[in-house]
Amino acid sequence: MTRVNAELLKTVEASGEFNAVACMNCGTCTALCPLGLTNLPREIFRDVVLGLEEKVLANVETVFSCLLCRMCQVNCPAEVKIADNVRTLRVHLNKTLHHL
Amino acid sequence: MKPETQSRIGIYVCHCGGNISDYVDVAQVAAAVAQEPGVTISRTHMFTCSDAAQQEIIKDIQEQKLNGLVIASCSPKLHMYTFRAMAERAGVNPYQYVQVNLREQDSWAHTHHRDEATRKGIALVKAGIAKSRLSEPLVPLRVNTKPRVLVVGGGVTGLKTALALSDLGIAVDVVERSERLGGWVADWKKLYPTGQDGQALVAELEQALAQRANIKVHTQAKVTGRSGNLGDFTIRIRTPQGEQDLNVGALVMATGFAAYAPLPQEFGFGLPGVVTLPELKKSLSRGEPLQTSDGRPVKTLAFIYCVGSRQKKTAAQPQVNTHCSRTCCTAAAHLGLNLTGAYPALRQYHLYRDVRTYGKHELIFGENREKGAVYVRFDEKEPPVVSTEGAQLRVKVKDTLTRREELEIAADLVVLVTGMLPRENAELINILKVPVDRNGFFKEIHPKLRPVETVMDGLFIAGAAQSPRLIGEAVSSALAAVSKCGALLKKGYVDLEPMIAVVKTDKCTGCNACLGVCPYQAIEKTVCDGRDQVTVIPFSCKGCGACVPLCPENALDVKGYTDEQMTAAITALAQEAAV
Amino acid sequence: MAFPIRHLIGILADNQRLRGSVMPLGTGRLTAWAKGLSLPRGGSRVIYTGHMYQMMPSLASMEAGLGLMADTPVTRLMGWGRFFNRFVNLSFFLTWPSGRQQAQYDLRLKKIAQSLRQAGIQFGYLYEKELYTGALVYDLGLDEVFKKHAQRVWAMFQKHGVRSVITVDPHTTEMLREVYPKVVPGFQLEVKSYLEVLAESGWTPPQALTEAVTLHDSCIYARTLQVSAQPRAVLAKGPLVDSPDHAGAATHCCGGPAESLYPHKAETVAAERINQLAARGCDTVAVLCPICLHNLEKAGRARGIRVKDFSEIIG
Numbered sequence: 001m002t003r004v005n006a007e008l009l010k011t012v013e014a015s016g017e018f019n020a021v022a023c024m025n026c027g028t029c030t031a032l033c034p035l036g037l038t039n040l041p042r043e044i045f046r047d048v049v050l051g052l053e054e055k056v057l058a059n060v061e062t063v064f065s066c067l068l069c070r071m072c073q074v075n076c077p078a079e080v081k082i083a084d085n086v087r088t089l090r091v092h093l094n095k096t097l098h099h100l
Numbered sequence: 101m102k103p104e105t106q107s108r109i110g111i112y113v114c115h116c117g118g119n120i121s122d123y124v125d126v127a128q129v130a131a132a133v134a135q136e137p138g139v140t141i142s143r144t145h146m147f148t149c150s151d152a153a154q155q156e157i158i159k160d161i162q163e164q165k166l167n168g169l170v171i172a173s174c175s176p177k178l179h180m181y182t183f184r185a186m187a188e189r190a191g192v193n194p195y196q197y198v199q200v201n202l203r204e205q206d207s208w209a210h211t212h213h214r215d216e217a218t219r220k221g222i223a224l225v226k227a228g229i230a231k232s233r234l235s236e237p238l239v240p241l242r243v244n245t246k247p248r249v250l251v252v253g254g255g256v257t258g259l260k261t262a263l264a265l266s267d268l269g270i271a272v273d274v275v276e277r278s279e280r281l282g283g284w285v286a287d288w289k290k291l292y293p294t295g296q297d298g299q300a301l302v303a304e305l306e307q308a309l310a311q312r313a314n315i316k317v318h319t320q321a322k323v324t325g326r327s328g329n330l331g332d333f334t335i336r337i338r339t340p341q342g343e344q345d346l347n348v349g350a351l352v353m354a355t356g357f358a359a360y361a362p363l364p365q366e367f368g369f370g371l372p373g374v375v376t377l378p379e380l381k382k383s384l385s386r387g388e389p390l391q392t393s394d395g396r397p398v399k400t401l402a403f404i405y406c407v408g409s410r411q412k413k414t415a416a417q418p419q420v421n422t423h424c425s426r427t428c429c430t431a432a433a434h435l436g437l438n439l440t441g442a443y444p445a446l447r448q449y450h451l452y453r454d455v456r457t458y459g460k461h462e463l464i465f466g467e468n469r470e471k472g473a474v475y476v477r478f479d480e481k482e483p484p485v486v487s488t489e490g491a492q493l494r495v496k497v498k499d500t501l502t503r504r505e506e507l508e509i510a511a512d513l514v515v516l517v518t519g520m521l522p523r524e525n526a527e528l529i530n531i532l533k534v535p536v537d538r539n540g541f542f543k544e545i546h547p548k549l550r551p552v553e554t555v556m557d558g559l560f561i562a563g564a565a566q567s568p569r570l571i572g573e574a575v576s577s578a579l580a581a582v583s584k585c586g587a588l589l590k591k592g593y594v595d596l597e598p599m600i601a602v603v604k605t606d607k608c609t610g611c612n613a614c615l616g617v618c619p620y621q622a623i624e625k626t627v628c629d630g631r632d633q634v635t636v637i638p639f640s641c642k643g644c645g646a647c648v649p650l651c652p653e654n655a656l657d658v659k660g661y662t663d664e665q666m667t668a669a670i671t672a673l674a675q676e677a678a679v
Numbered sequence: 680m681a682f683p684i685r686h687l688i689g690i691l692a693d694n695q696r697l698r699g700s701v702m703p704l705g706t707g708r709l710t711a712w713a714k715g716l717s718l719p720r721g722g723s724r725v726i727y728t729g730h731m732y733q734m735m736p737s738l739a740s741m742e743a744g745l746g747l748m749a750d751t752p753v754t755r756l757m758g759w760g761r762f763f764n765r766f767v768n769l770s771f772f773l774t775w776p777s778g779r780q781q782a783q784y785d786l787r788l789k790k791i792a793q794s795l796r797q798a799g800i801q802f803g804y805l806y807e808k809e810l811y812t813g814a815l816v817y818d819l820g821l822d823e824v825f826k827k828h829a830q831r832v833w834a835m836f837q838k839h840g841v842r843s844v845i846t847v848d849p850h851t852t853e854m855l856r857e858v859y860p861k862v863v864p865g866f867q868l869e870v871k872s873y874l875e876v877l878a879e880s881g882w883t884p885p886q887a888l889t890e891a892v893t894l895h896d897s898c899i900y901a902r903t904l905q906v907s908a909q910p911r912a913v914l915a916k917g918p919l920v921d922s923p924d925h926a927g928a929a930t931h932c933c934g935g936p937a938e939s940l941y942p943h944k945a946e947t948v949a950a951e952r953i954n955q956l957a958a959r960g961c962d963t964v965a966v967l968c969p970i971c972l973h974n975l976e977k978a979g980r981a982r983g984i985r986v987k988d989f990s991e992i993i994g
Binding site for chain 2: 004021022025046047050052
């Protein structure tokens with residue numbers, strides 16, 4: 001059981017553009033990822049939207065291993081700016097977790 | 101019955117350009133029946149339906165003084181009306197024309213048995229001749245229609261129906277059960293997509309209504325009786341002022357919808373802070389702020405969708421609402437968006453099964469998400485659970501979009517997005533004989549091609565009483581019903597098929613066995629010469645024949661298909677088969 | 680976690696902040712490629728290397744070291760590494776790029792400049808004044824460091840009167856064309872990749888090329904910058920250019936961007952891509968980006984595939 005928390009998304013949005021709400025969970029991104037990342041981007045984005053912070057923190061490696069190759073982004077039917085969102089998440093994690 | 105000797109029947113066997121003559125020897129058929137009693141002339145044509153062939157037949161009819169016609173060609177579905185019209189032009193009663201289907205029922209069915217096909221063709225034509233010999237001239241039933249319509253229901257659908265009928269010059273009586281007009285919409289503010297005020301919209305309609313001399317509004321009114329038929333109904337209504345009879349040519353049923361009322365405990369219904377969407381909309385429309393049950397401002401709002409809609413039958417709950425109410429997803433998204441406008445810090449969670457913001461409404465769904473509403477999808481098998489913890493509501497839900505993560509939402513207010521149900525109208529439905537579907541909504545004849553007509557001639561349906569609808573959709577169907585009323589009433593009369601049931605008064609014993617079987621309530625009890633009998637209401641009967649075989653006394657017949665005619669036709673067929 | 684990425688990112692951030700680049704190299708190493716070309720100093724239009732080619736041998740050497748350390752107790756010492764790196768440029772000691780590799784990367788830059796000249800393009804070079812764009816710190820989400828650095832880069836362009844640049848790799852091109860205008864107020868610069876400049880000029884390689892190549896598109900060129908027709912146009916008269924499955928906007932990543940933090944993941948992706956490229960049957964693969972070059976080169980060796988920079992095909 002996880003308590004939803006709207007504050008996380010607000011904090012992330014303070015680090016840059018984050019348009020994950022348009023995601024409709026179709027899975028195109030997962031299917032196309034050359035790294036075979038399964039929980040990025042849609043699951044982590046959803047964790048951010050719902051405020052499941054511990055889930056996000058359990059996936060820092062995934063967030064930083066994304067190649068930003070944009071294969072997912074140009075093919076996203078909901079026009080989610082996936083790679084830009086990943087970068088925003090990195091900014092957020094660098095600030096809050098890495099204190100950089 | 102007409103003496104056979106007077107019959108002067110013309111027989112026309114069609115080649116159908118080879119469709120028939122490739123497999124059936126049409127010349128042989130024509131020759132074989134030429135000597136049948138009552139047959140005056142027997143010919144073949146390449147295409148009987150062609151203008152030239154029709155001219156020849158008309159000439160034959162006039163020169164030979166024919167009084168019956170048998171055309172052996174295609175299915176009557178294709179050319180029955182063609183040849184009926186030809187017969188009428190030539191001065192023969194169109195109902196004394198018999199079409200024998202030599203194509204679908206013979207040549208096309210027996211392409212590998214030419215001789216047998218020809219034999220069958222002869223038998224079919226002989227049966228047609230036997231039927232024709234006993235045919236009687238019939239005239240269509242003419243109803244003089246009353247240029248007045250009763251609209252049942254004074255919501256937006258009913259009012260718009262009344263105004264549009266008035267525009268056509270048709271007088272209208274509107275009967276409304278409650279004290280005021282406008283229905284649901286009168287309680288709403290900000291309508292999608294214009295943002296127009298619902299109360300203002302109703303006021304606009306009422307103002308227009310007041311300008312019309314040919315619209316009469318009866319509030320606090322109840323329908324208590326019905327008699328008559330298509331074009332000429334008498335409807336009895338009761339108002340606080342007393343009872344009165346309204347004589348109208350047609351009825352439009354616009355009784356609208358009722359909101360689903362959740363059962364106690366259903367999604368926490370009954371807990372403080374758990375409200376239905378209509379309740380919340382009403383409260384906000386009254387100008388009340390968005391607040392918890394104990395008056396605190398709402399920070400987090402949870403919507404639960406599909407409450408009372410798309411239910412699955414279970415042993416415990418056999419009576420459920422299986423339909424999708426289709427309007428609620430849009431209504432909830434629209435309310436969410438309005439609330440975001442009024443309370444920018446408000447957090448919204450929309451717990452849904454499937455989002456059905458169809459067509460242009462998809463935009464409002466998208467906008468609501470973009471403005472921050474979070475949509476969480478649950479599985480119908482694991483619905484959200486609502487409980488309380490102190491003054492706080494807790495909604496637990498498994499989100500299928502997030503690995504079925506069990507989420508807990510601390511909500512200040514839970515809104516149950518309830519669906520649309522038909523209104524409780526059992527008495528009205530019984531009096532007016534309105535057909536209903538399995539969910540209790542009014543039922544049309546054909547969902548695509550005859551969407552506002554019912555099997556009851558002269559009774560039309562419109563709006564959310566027929567199925568869940570948005571205002572625009574309800575008004576569209578209202579206008580469709582208006583056009584059907586106009587088409588029915590503007591000419592002043594309507595001609596109906598004369599092939600209806602008749603009672604042989606000498607045989608009927610008044611056993612009433614036929615009463616229950618008539619789908620159109622066209623048979624009534626009566627007393628004839630002091631004896632109990634039944635009688636057929638001519639304008640209500642559609643000649644379906646359901647009553648005929650039930651009569652133990654053979655006291656019922658359908659004109660144009662009398663027992664005598666059918667027996668003669670069958671006998672002729674049987675004789676040919678025995679040869 | 681294979682690596683304490685916090686410290687690794689920290690080192691890169693400190694380098695960028697303190698020394699102006701994630702991989703601080705001496706100016707001699709950065710400008711060596713231009714020796715003998717007599718490129719005019721500065722000018723309104725310059726070739727802009729963004730240091731990517733020059734950095735590759737050092738990055739390769741550092742990654743080799745990190746690759747050995749990955750998943751070992753040594754990673755625990757990374758925090759100390761970052762601490763010392765603030766005072767002493769550790770990359771200077773940690774990375775021992777081979778001279779041969781350095782020379783190869785320099786030659787590629789040289790060939791780009793020569794091809795541009797053959798095409799009749801006039802341009803200068805900023806030599807030791809040229810700065811790294813900060814592409815890696817941007818990608819890693821080190822926005823504060825990046826923004827400050829980007830201001831410095833813009834000031835450098837303004838100071839030298841540069842109005843137009845010819846870039847040589849996709850990352851630098853993307854930074855200057857797509858990212859800088861968003862983060863640097865008043866930024867205005869014409870940015871074109873040498874591939875675009877060559878294709879626009881209509882230039883084709885003068886010498887007869889006979890060897891067929893399979894072209895690997897760069898993610899950033901193909902998907903973000905819409906550069907994929909240009910290299911094919913330049914080679915139109917030359918050898919057969921064959922495209923693999925996943926070409927153009929659907930190109931498959933080389934794995935390179937994961938190199939600095941997750942060397943093992945980068946290897947897996949590169950091996951998969953080399954398989955796709957090898958399936959076309961050509962022994963030579965041409966690439967458009969130094970990161971692709973570095974990453975696919977290693978994977979290609981195992982499959983007997985030669986990976987060449989585009990500049991080596993045309994020059």
